Amino acid sequence: MRSKLFVPGSRPELFDKALAGEADALSFDLEDAVAEPRKAEARQTLGRFLHEAGAAAAAAGKTLIVRVNGLDTPHIEADLQAVAQPGVQLINLPKPESADDVRRAVALLQAAEQANGVTEPIGLLLNIETPRALRLAAELAGADARVRGLQLGLGDLFEPLGISRRDDLAVRQVMLAVRLAAGEAGCWACDSAFADIADTAGFQAEAAVARGLGYIGKSCIHPRQVALANEAFRPGDDDIAHALRVVQAADRAEADGVGAWVVDGRMVDAPFLARARATVQAARRLGLLPATA
Known part of the structure; x- marks a missing residue:
């Protein structure tokens, strides 16, 4: 999973285009990319697409991921009921704060799978994007066998604390901490998104650091970043x-x-x-x- 492209759940016109693109994984987003009044509409539209697209995604070798809304919102149960479909490999859980949070998400996911006839258990990708989650990252990753990986969220982690997203020392320190936590739990780590779409060199430099720290790939917020990530995480x-x-x-x-x-x-x-x-x-x-x- 060298490249993981975020696709807004409220933009169905982008779904097929993303499926036909070069990203190794597609992360359909029901959280930050969808305004509150459109949450229900987005989850229903995305659920229908996933129900129909699973076979095509498998044939194309794509990993299908859905970032649902957090456990502290009224949306997560409905999100999971809509998107826990055959062919979806990972549910991306934002802002887990404890091992109990992870286990609660697993219970909700299991209920949704049962209701939707999913026979292949769907894994969890946990976002590490709060100070508490960073401190407990290994505990979160080891909370349940469903956890497949940790995803670093530098924007959510740094911005509320006034930490510069361009502070290379801070970025490297957090990258290393998350990678070591994933290693302790026996799972992989995926790097954060890079918000400055026009800064190709900055994206490449950060991707190179992530690869050197053993990350499997990088999140992308625009299709033009996909080729950069694929190249950065290709074995030389x-x-x-x-x-x-x-x-x-x-x-x-x-x-x-x-x-x-x-x-x-x-x-x-x-x-x-x-x-x-x-x-x-x-x-x-x-x-x-x-x-x-």
């Missing part, structure tokens, strides 16, 4: 070649009973091998390597 040719050499050398090392070995002048042991294997798997998923490489 040199990385792929090195990973292949590490994996190949591991077979020889195992046969020789060696726990650490040298590849390209660098010491390699179990953690480096795990990363190399992940790089090879990612390259295969993206069609950069044949299945048997």
